[in-house]
Amino acid sequence: MLCTIEAVDIDLYGDESLLNPYHNYSVIRDSGPVVYLENLGLYAAGRYDVVREILARSDVFISGNGVMMNDTVNKLFKGGIGLCTDKDEHMRIRRVEARPLSPVALGELRETITREADSIVARLVERGSFDAATELAQYLPVTIVSKLVGLPEAGRERMLEWAAANFDSFGPLNERTTTALDTFQEMYDYAMTQCVRGKLKPGSWAEMLHDAADNGEITADEARLMALSYVAPSLDTTIFAIGSAIWLFAQNPAQWALLRENPKLIPGAINETVRIESPIQGFSRYAIADHEFAGVTLPAGSRVIVLFGAANRDERRWTDPETFDIRREGVARHLAFGYGEHACIGMNLARLEIAALFTALARNVARFECLASERVLNNTLRGFRHLDVRVHTD
Numbered sequence: 222m223l224c225t226i227e228a229v230d231i232d233l234y235g236d237e238s239l240l241n242p243y244h245n246y247s248v249i250r251d252s253g254p255v256v257y258l259e260n261l262g263l264y265a266a267g268r269y270d271v272v273r274e275i276l277a278r279s280d281v282f283i284s285g286n287g288v289m290m291n292d293t294v295n296k297l298f299k300g301g302i303g304l305c306t307d308k309d310e311h312m313r314i315r316r317v318e319a320r321p322l323s324p325v326a327l328g329e330l331r332e333t334i335t336r337e338a339d340s341i342v343a344r345l346v347e348r349g350s351f352d353a354a355t356e357l358a359q360y361l362p363v364t365i366v367s368k369l370v371g372l373p374e375a376g377r378e379r380m381l382e383w384a385a386a387n388f389d390s391f392g393p394l395n396e397r398t399t400t401a402l403d404t405f406q407e408m409y410d411y412a413m414t415q416c417v418r419g420k421l422k423p424g425s426w427a428e429m430l431h432d433a434a435d436n437g438e439i440t441a442d443e444a445r446l447m448a449l450s451y452v453a454p455s456l457d458t459t460i461f462a463i464g465s466a467i468w469l470f471a472q473n474p475a476q477w478a479l480l481r482e483n484p485k486l487i488p489g490a491i492n493e494t495v496r497i498e499s500p501i502q503g504f505s506r507y508a509i510a511d512h513e514f515a516g517v518t519l520p521a522g523s524r525v526i527v528l529f530g531a532a533n534r535d536e537r538r539w540t541d542p543e544t545f546d547i548r549r550e551g552v553a554r555h556l557a558f559g560y561g562e563h564a565c566i567g568m569n570l571a572r573l574e575i576a577a578l579f580t581a582l583a584r585n586v587a588r589f590e591c592l593a594s595e596r597v598l599n600n601t602l603r604g605f606r607h608l609d610v611r612v613h614t615d
Contacts, residue, residue, distance in 0.1 A: 227256050229256045234290075234392050261290070286299065287299050288505050290524075302450050314443065321426045327570060330570075334577045342578065345357055350611040352610075353608040353610045357578070361463075362460050362574060370451045372427060372452070376415060379407070383449070386402075388457060401600075412449045413442075461602055461604025464604050464605040471590060476546070489552055491572055495555060503526050508523045586614065590612075
């Protein structure tokens with residue numbers, strides 16, 4: 222028996238919901254496999270099995286019409302970046318993007334990342350207290366990514382601001398989105414005018430993209446945009462995962478003690494961190510055909526927000542989902558890095574950076590004490606703007 226999709230009256234992108242989303246996520250999950258958000262005119266899915274199915278069924282739920290929550294940015298990016306393409310087009314772009322992120326290529330970076338992680342941890346631990354959101358979490362992604370991508374020096378200092386605006390622009394057309402669009406346009410113009418031959422670091426990822434364009438694998442415009450597509454996903458998502466991990470371990474000192482006793486728990490700790498505090502809370506997909514979920518039919522022509530942050534706390538999938546447990550069974554099946562053909566292309570670089578920091582911190586820090594914190598207010602991202610901590614070495 223088919224049922225009607227329930228309409229819910231919540232402001233998913235209001236300030237309070239962005240800062241404290243989990244009550245609204247629970248309402249969405251409890252209201253049905255998919256719900257209709259009246260104030261946005263969009264559908265949303267928050268249950269784990271439904272979100273995973275949408276991500277898996279790229280034949281029905283496409284990315285080629287954009288994955289953002291507004292038509293302005295969807296039209297701008299449609300077909301221009303791998304995130305907003307499908308099937309053969311997506312694989313053509315992804316094959317090029319993935320080259321510097323292969324296991325072999327990342328293996329060559331391991332020593333550099335480990336050395337940088339050891340260095341920053343030693344400096345901060347010696348000080349005793351610091352802002353983990355900026356001084357710790359930003360260091361590796363900014364240091365490593367800026368060098369590897371090889372962008373011109375001029376404008377590089379704007380990378381963090383561009384990355385945040387990029388993700389803000391993904392939201393519905395609220396005030397936060399429209400404000401971000403000016404910064405987003407600046408980033409777009411930079412890509413078109415600066416991410417070009419002669420201005421890039423030789424041998425860099427960005428220059429590799431232009432080599433691929435010369436070979437006919439991608440277009441010159443795609444090469445320019447793809448250079449910045451390395452930047453935004455490689456910065457804020459990793460930065461926020463690191464900050465959230467420090468905050469979670471400060472709140473759960475017994476979990477940090479477990480990790481120190483057994484560093485083999487680090488991969489599980491990374492997965493559990495991004496499960497319970499997903500850096501990207503959700504993207505959208507466009508349905509090109511009717512599709513039924515547990516007795517309700519989502520009609521063709523619908524745009525549905527797939528809420529990774531809600532799915533990763535779904536009690537239908539996880540036991541005690543609000544509990545931070547680095548030994549959680551099956552945690553690798555979280556959806557924080559997406560799923561299916563659009564799974565995050567940079568996830569292994571993120572894991573490498575976070576693992577290097579955890580390893581260095583575990584050797585030097587007995588426990589974390591959170592002194593003060595301020596969360597970022599962003600349409601897509603969840604993390605900390607500031608996270609003042611004191612570290613104890615014994």
